[in-house]
Amino acid sequence: MSGVRAVCLLMALIPWGGATAHDLSQDEALRLRQQGVILPLDQLTAKAIARYPGAVLLEAELEQEHGRYVYEIEVLLPSGQVRELEFDAVKGDLLEDKEDD
Secondary structure (H helix, E strand, O other), X not given: OOHHXXXXXXXXXXXXXXXXXXXXXXXXXXXXXXXXXXXXXXHHHHHHHXXXXXXXXXXXXXXXEOOEEEEEEEEEOOOOOEEEXXXXXXXXXXXXXXXXX
């Protein structure tokens, strides 16, 4: 998936509403990706799926939390469990992996 397509997919999946973190606009996300500030969404989605083989992508968001760009990726496991993984959007490090409520 190309970087532009990944950002478009990302922005289509972002829920716009009362999140505690600052959701980035489509223009902001695209600019950050084109400038090489953040990694491509598909790169981190691949990491999430590799962590849980057979999982399916449910949702992805790009947020700014405490001055850090974070991809929040939700996957559905074959068992039916939903996992929420947070990755540093700049470095690609896994920050959190938890069961989604």
